[in-house]
Amino acid sequence: MAHRLIFLGTSAGVPTRSRNVSALALQLENTKEWMLFDCGEGTQHQIMKTSLSVYNLSRIFITHLHGDHVYGLFGLLASRGMTRAESPLEIYGPAGIRQMLETVMRLSQLNLPFDLKVFEISEGTVLRYEGFRIDTVALSHSIVSYGFVLSFDEKPGHFDIKKAKKLGIPEGPLYARLKKGERITLPDGRSIEGNSLVGPSIPGKKIAIGGDNDDPMLFAPYAPFDLMIHEATYTQKDFENLPRKFRHTTAKQLAQAAQKMGTKHLILTHISPRYDKNGRISELLEEAKKYFTDEVEIAYDFMEIRI
Numbered sequence: 001m002a003h004r005l006i007f008l009g010t011s012a013g014v015p016t017r018s019r020n021v022s023a024l025a026l027q028l029e030n031t032k033e034w035m036l037f038d039c040g041e042g043t044q045h046q047i048m049k050t051s052l053s054v055y056n057l058s059r060i061f062i063t064h065l066h067g068d069h070v071y072g073l074f075g076l077l078a079s080r081g082m083t084r085a086e087s088p089l090e091i092y093g094p095a096g097i098r099q100m101l102e103t104v105m106r107l108s109q110l111n112l113p114f115d116l117k118v119f120e121i122s123e124g125t126v127l128r129y130e131g132f133r134i135d136t137v138a139l140s141h142s143i144v145s146y147g148f149v150l151s152f153d154e155k156p157g158h159f160d161i162k163k164a165k166k167l168g169i170p171e172g173p174l175y176a177r178l179k180k181g182e183r184i185t186l187p188d189g190r191s192i193e194g195n196s197l198v199g200p201s202i203p204g205k206k207i208a209i210g211g212d213n214d215d216p217m218l219f220a221p222y223a224p225f226d227l228m229i230h231e232a233t234y235t236q237k238d239f240e241n242l243p244r245k246f247r248h249t250t251a252k253q254l255a256q257a258a259q260k261m262g263t264k265h266l267i268l269t270h271i272s273p274r275y276d277k278n279g280r281i282s283e284l285l286e287e288a289k290k291y292f293t294d295e296v297e298i299a300y301d302f303m304e305i306r307i
Helices: 043-047 073-082 097-107 161-166 173-179 216-222 236-240 251-260 281-291
Strands: 004-009 023-027 034-039 057-061 089-093 116-120 126-129 132-138 146-152 183-185 191-193 206-209 227-231 265-269 295-298 304-306
Touching (some): 004 034, 004 043, 043 073, 161 173, 173 183, 216 227, 216 251, 251 281, 265 281
Parallel strands (some): 089 116, 206 227, 265 295
Antiparallel strands (some): 126 132, 183 191
C-alpha cells in the first residue's frame, strides 16, 4: 500500500470548466483516514466525485485565508455534520482562522455533532503524528501564507519470507518478532537473529506542499524533497507583462528552485485560468522542463499520485 494524493482543485483564484479552486487530499496508507490541504469553494462537490468520505476526514490544513483556499470550509463542515460524524476534526491555519470559523458558525447557527478543534499556526510550528511529522514554513505572499513539509518515518526493511521458510521457521508470532529485529530460539535449539532476515531500513518520503508564494526557495532548509507540490500561476513572460504584479511563482522560478533543492518529482498547480484557454497549458510545462531535469508535470483535478 502507499499514501494517496488526490488533487481536488488546481485553479488559481476562480474555478474554470475543468478546474476547481485549491484543495489537495492525502489519504494515509492502510487506512480510510485522510487529510485535506486547503478547501476552496466547491471542494465538497469535488470530494463527492472521489472514493473519499467526509466522514473519515480527520484534519484540514489551511495555507492562507484567501477565498480560493478557504471559502469551501463552511459547507464542508456542515455536510460532515449531516453525516452524523462523531470523530473529532482538527483544523490548522493562520491567525484569524478561528475568528472566521466562529463568526460563520454563530451567524448561520451551525451546530456540529463532532468536536471541532481549531489551531492557529505560525512559522516553525511542528506537528507530530504517528508515522510522520509536519513542519510549517512561512512563505511570501500578499497575506500571511504557509507551506507544509511532511516527513514520513523510515520503515523497517523487507522481511525475507522465503529465507525464513527455508530455515524451517514456522509462520506466526515468530515472524513478527523477527521483523522487529529480535533474536529467537527455535525448538531445535537454533538461535536466529531477526536482522539476518530483514533488509535495510527504507527511508521515509518527504513531501513539500506550498501555499501561495513568490519565493519557493523558502523551502530550502527542509530540502531535498521526494515530491514538491507548489503553485506556478504564470509563465515568466506573462508575469512580466502583467500591469499589476501579484505575489505568485512562475513556472521558471519554481523549476529553478526545485532543481537547486534536489527535488525528485515536481508538480505545478494553482494554474491561472488563462492557460485553460486555447490549449496554453503546455506553455507552463515547457517552461518548467527547460529548468528542471527530473520528473515534472502539471496537476489537474482528480489527478492521483501514490507515495
